[in-house]
Amino acid sequence: MAVQQRKNYCNGEWIESDSEETFSVTNPADGSVVAQFPKATGADAERAIQAAVGAQDAWAETPGPERGAVLRRAAGLLEDRAEDVAKTLTLEEGKTLAEATGEVQRAVDILYYYAEKASDLAGDAKASSDQNSRLRTVMEPVGVVGLITPWNYPIAIPTWKVVPALAAGNTVVLKPASQAPTVAHELADCLDEAGLPDGVLNVVTGSGSEVGSTITSHEAVDAISFTGSSAVGELVRESAAETGARIQLEMGGKNPAVVMPSADIDEAVDIVGAGAFGVTGQACTATSRAIVHESIYDEFVERLADYANDIEIGPGLEAEMGPQVSASELESTLDYIEIGKEEGATLEAGGDVPTVDGDGHYVEPTVFSDVESEMRIAREEIFGPVVAVIPVSDFKEAVVIANDSQYGLAASVITENLSEANRFIDKVEAGVVKINEKTTGLELHVPFGGTKRSSSETWREQGDAGLDFYTTTKTVYLNY
Incomplete structure (x- = not known):
């Protein structure tokens, strides 16, 4: 060309x-x-x-x-x-x-x-x-x-x-x-x-x-x-x-997806994976935190890691996930991956530069488990395909963790419990709230915007x- x-x-x-x-x-x-x-x-x-x-x-x-x-x-x-x-x-x-x-x-x-x-x-x-x-x-x-x-x-x-x-x-x-x-x-x-x-x-x-x-x-x-x-x-x-x-x-955003026990695990993984790794995680509405009930936590982490590992990486004209936009954006993402390791989070998938033909700005879709809300990877916007999975004991704690952020752009809850869905709508601090949908993706005829520093x-x-x-x-x- x-x-x-x-x-x-x-x-x-x-x-x-x-x-x-x-x-x-x-x-x-x-x-x-x-x-x-x-x-x-x-x-x-x-x-x-x-x-x-x-x-x-x-x-x-x-x-x-x-x-x-x-x-x-x-x-x-x-x-x-x-x-x-x-x-x-x-x-x-x-x-x-x-x-x-x-x-x-x-x-x-x-x-x-x-x-x-x-x-x-x-x-x-x-x-x-x-x-x-x-x-x-x-x-x-x-x-x-x-x-x-x-x-x-x-x-x-x-x-x-x-x-x-x-x-x-x-x-x-x-x-x-x-x-x-x-x-x-x-x-x-x-x-x-x-x-x-x-x-x-x-x-x-x-x-x-x-x-x-x-x-x-x-x-x-x-x-x-x-x-x-x-x-x-x-x-x-x-x-x-x-x-x-x-x-x-x-x-900016640090968007949470809350996953409760009533959710279908496969559906929840697809929702979180698409929100975290779509457009190479380079969206202000990307899913950056998965807040998951402890009763399904291990199974969810395992399946999300499999989801990440199955993504084909390469040029956007050919693959399922393209490169980051620049060397500086790639460097920033890799720096945060190192920070996550140093903070004590467990690297479940990705975290490295893949082997791809050409001199591109590629990074593997990355999943961290054992993440605590105080960690930098759970608080700062990464703007790359990295998701931090945080365990919680109940719905109330999940909402507290979801709101424990300087940002308030998009948030999602994945549940079959109508009461939880409506309480999430009422309590979460975000300009866009989704039920059983990924945090990314917007309709053009309804308002879009965030709260707090978003x-x-x-x-x-x-x-x-x-x-x-x-x-x-x-x-x-x-x-x-």
Whole structure:
């Protein structure tokens, strides 16, 4: 595959960076170069922001059905290219082709979903206490929004931020993650071909210190949506506080799956295994802790280890689990595996670098048993295919352990006991709660977000809630 030469997208044109410098995006399976991108400067980000400012009024005044028509055309274009875009996603990020195909389809579905929503953003009529007046609300765009997105879902997350922002009448400056920006450019290309006016969407690639900080600290940026690590998210929060920008932060997780005695063991293993090792464990909603009742603990650990050992590892175009996205991510995962050993946890499966052809960033799916809640592998986000299995004596203890975390993103309980299921819903501290399902996987039409250090706990993403962040409400009193 030829190396793609990419440019920034600004004011409706694909342009070079002022720096004239580039960086390479490499295939984590073998180190080959997939694409080259501009290493943008603060001046490039400034230009993109000014383009968004210039386009804002006209796009806000564009009727909702017309905005929706652009999104609908873009959905069709992306759908036509889905196979090629999915392959590119696998080559630059590493996940399997099946996972990449599902992610691209999610982007298509989001475009179609908000294309219809754009026609219905008028506000509500309310009853007035005066018979000679009318009372209603009007929904209006926030203005210019800055979006900073991660590499692990490199088209789904940009899409579920960009598209509701556009549907609501905002203009956008997007900085995709440098490890996997190519498919975000494919999204921009589809929107451009669909007739999106110049300046409404701008995409700038480069470092967080140059591009990201310019976006988050700029007085003209009215709202900032960020997905990434909690550490960087806190910096974004501080920067936005100085300008008064509205913020939406979705950050880390240490997601538990509680397994109770009534659960079918085979089903429980499949749920936990898929949640822990899918997308190579590189998901903020990945199952990182399995909290298992002591009466089934040994059997569960044995079967989960077998599940991990049976996973075929290799390039995403061929295998069941692909590489980690970069050498640094692999190194971090291997460091945590060593920490788990040093802390006294028992390594039941994996824990090593497998033998795979090519110079890829591979690690074996890893299972630790005899884990205590105080251990670092049970408390810190690993972002790799590592799961810590913690024994508990009863349901009450399981919920206490599940909540013993600085994070609160997703949580699951696997049980056939209706009382336990409902008590878990009531007691667990998480923004997403699942019963007999893996912690990963989201529907596009319902709210997504976390609690504690997993989120700013301001506005949720996706569905109708995804539009709330990008709109303000004006209340109109009409006395006739």
